[in-house]
Amino acid sequence: MPVRRQSGRTSRPTRQAARRILVVTEGTRTEPQYVEGLNSYLRSRGATAVVKSVPVGKDPVKVVRKGIEIRDNAASNEKNYDVCVCLVDVDQHQALPAACQLAARESILLLVSNLKFETWLRWHVEDKHSALSTTQLDDLTAKLGLVTKKMLAPTFPFHAVHSACEIARRVDPNLAASRIGPDPSSAMPVLVDLMLGR
Template identity: 30%
Template sequence: MRGSKPPVRQVTARAQRREILAFVEGRETEERYLTHWARRHRDRVLVTIDPFRGGPLQLVEHAVAAKRRDERDAKRGRGKPYDEIWCVFDIDEHPNIEAARSLAERNDIALAVSNPCIELWFLLHFAERFAYLDRYEAQRLARAHLGAGKVLHERALETLIARIEDATLRAQKLEEKHEGDGSPLGANPGSGMWRLVDRIRNA
């Protein structure tokens, strides 16, 4: 899995749509969630989830390698590069977060980072949250609202989609709060998942 290459794409009429390549940390939750959004907007956007899984820095390293390979192939007339490449990961207790952010910024890789975890993003669909919380609390609260754990069933996914506007506003309000009080980038609680979802919804 670690040596996997991005899926080979055929250049067809589908290439007229915006194409996003996403590297995600989790094996179930993130892929299921993003795929559900992508299916709803497949007339305008194609979202490919790379099969590689790893920590934040490893994800960004693979994203950078994929982008360089993609651009090299495009110069040789073999397809066109992805319009956007994203990495989706949690802060959790991962090392090398700053190195991952720095590498992504230098190589124009977009990030959707949640602190402490993606369940915080799900929680924001139901309520504002300004106080610090750990991943266990975030997971417990999200599970209580959704009736689902790591494997999001169809009802949970539809519930999240129906509440996306509220979640986006709450995530933005958290960012404004952190900026206003001088909190560090990506402070707990917070999530940038709204940006990637917005790119899919408004491609």
């Protein structure tokens, strides 16, 4: 019986599909613009973020419920997301602990910024972690040229995202999803890692 020779070709490695990340934001401008801009900047082959802004007011439980609804609807249409992330601020939310519990039960990563998302934006340009009021944070991010009237600046320094992650982890060593960190803090490095395919 003749022996079949194997061809000298090596098979190509099979390409894994990029991980699809659903990012649900309570903010309708700054957060979606930031995530979309970061997605473009990172251009990770391992992951892609799809942003859905949910205008449900400042209620973190409603944000998580909307995340569950969007995720489940996508799954029923065979357009599954690998990970679902919800971004919320502490602000004055009394419902935040309940939102954290619901997110944990539903395997949703609830990423909390304390006091609010602008804390995270600030760390792209300065390594300071004094607690500020909502108005002070708004004024500061405007003065630093990061945000104008809730719109992200066209020149936002996405290249500084790794420094912002270092600052966030130093400020809050226990940083994690479904956890309310100290003021100031942000769990955004969790999303950055996911977007980098880690």
